[in-house]
Amino acid sequence: MLKSLKNSILIVLTVIIFQSPSIADETIEMLNKLNNESMVYSKKIVKVNVGDTVFWKSTTKGHNVEFIKGGTPEGVGKFKSKMNQDTEFKFTVPGIYAYWCTPHKAMGMIGFVVVGDDKSNLEAIKKIRFVGKSKKIAPDLISQL
Numbered sequence: 001m002l003k004s005l006k007n008s009i010l011i012v013l014t015v016i017i018f019q020s021p022s023i024a025d026e027t028i029e030m031l032n033k034l035n036n037e038s039m040v041y042s043k044k045i046v047k048v049n050v051g052d053t054v055f056w057k058s059t060t061k062g063h064n065v066e067f068i069k070g071g072t073p074e075g076v077g078k079f080k081s082k083m084n085q086d087t088e089f090k091f092t093v094p095g096i097y098a099y100w101c102t103p104h105k106a107m108g109m110i111g112f113v114v115v116g117d118d119k120s121n122l123e124a125i126k127k128i129r130f131v132g133k134s135k136k137i138a139p140d141l142i143s144q145l
């Protein structure tokens with residue numbers, strides 16, 4: 001009896017340990033509607049630690065994630081996920097990351113990730129040329145970083 005309990009605990013622990021690398025530290029849904037907003041990420045700002053992974057869930061189709069040019073810390077490459085698909089990114093370089101949904105960037109579908117509480121590229125983030133509705137909502141979001 002005790003042995004089988006011990007085995008059960010071992011199995012549970014093993015499952016937890018082997019699953020953890022695939023568990024995202026933040027999950028953001030890509031949505032057509034959220035309350036009275038349309039074309040949005042469920043969380044517009046997330047703050048994570050260096051090495052954390054953010055997972056974007058394609059809850060409704062028609063969206064993606066694209067890092068904005070000039071909107072990432074120096075040395076970070078381009079990132080543009082496929083349309084209609086879940087995606088994830090492991091953040092190994094600290095700083096602010098600004099991204100948008102390629103087809104909805106003019107409809108206000110933007111988001112920010114702050115990694116390692118590092119805001120050293122804030123001035124560059126403020127210089128991003130947002131378009132349409134994003135231009136209206138970006139300053140308020142940036143002030144909350």
Ligand SMILES: [Cu+2]
Pocket residue numbers: 039040062063064101102103104109
């Ligand atoms: Cu979109």
